[in-house]
Amino acid sequence: MTLTEEEFRQLFEIEQTCFHGSWTEETLRSEINSPLNILCTERREEKIVGFALGRVVVDEGELYQIATLPEYRRQGTADRLLAQLHDEMRERGAVCCFLEVRSRNSGAIALYEKLGYQKISVRRGYYDDDDALIYRIEL
Ligand SMILES: CC(C)(COP(=O)(O)OP(=O)(O)OC[C@H]1O[C@@H](n2cnc3c(N)ncnc32)[C@H](O)[C@@H]1OP(=O)(O)O)[C@@H](O)C(=O)NCCC(=O)NCCS
Numbered sequence: 001m002t003l004t005e006e007e008f009r010q011l012f013e014i015e016q017t018c019f020h021g022s023w024t025e026e027t028l029r030s031e032i033n034s035p036l037n038i039l040c041t042e043r044r045e046e047k048i049v050g051f052a053l054g055r056v057v058v059d060e061g062e063l064y065q066i067a068t069l070p071e072y073r074r075q076g077t078a079d080r081l082l083a084q085l086h087d088e089m090r091e092r093g094a095v096c097c098f099l100e101v102r103s104r105n106s107g108a109i110a111l112y113e114k115l116g117y118q119k120i121s122v123r124r125g126y127y128d129d130d131d132a133l134i135y136r137i138e139l
């Protein structure tokens with residue numbers, strides 16, 4: 001997907017708001033521009049209100065990030081973004097998708113489990129202050 005500077009600015013704002021600056025502008029730009037990566041967006045009129053970013057390596061998909069601006073949450077945005085991302089992953093030959101989530105991120109965990117993701121392992125102390133849960137779904 002080719003983005004205008006304005007669209008990139010909107011994505012970076014979502015990144016900053018939802019992940020409190022875990023990625024720099026340069027990191028986000030290079031992830032979005034990587035041909036291996038898949039970017040899905042949801043818009044209201046011209047404004048991007050949520051995005052999902054993933055990639056497929058051989059036959060496995062991986063979700064890197066998914067976020068919806070706070071004022072647009074609980075309206076099905078992330079649900080639709082993941083459906084879109086899974087479709088694109090299938091088209092690129094993926095048979096499953098993995099993701100990693102903080103054990104205390106109950107909202108995201110509820111989303112993933114609703115969509116059928118299953119917890120396959122725990123990485124204790126993966127984050128400084130939290131464990132990482134690894135989830136997988138068959139595509
Ligand atoms: C997690 C996140 C992406 C969900 O986005 P969203 O657009 O609000 O999600 P949806 O509206 O599509 O939710 C779909 C379902 O997921 C579940 N869900 C989503 N957010 C939830 C929450 N905060 N608490 C409980 N369940 C939740 C619900 O089952 C929901 O369906 P319902 O609203 O009919 O009950 C959003 O809260 C977010 O951006 N969080 C910050 C970034 C983040 O933590 N990303 C994930 C780690 S990479």
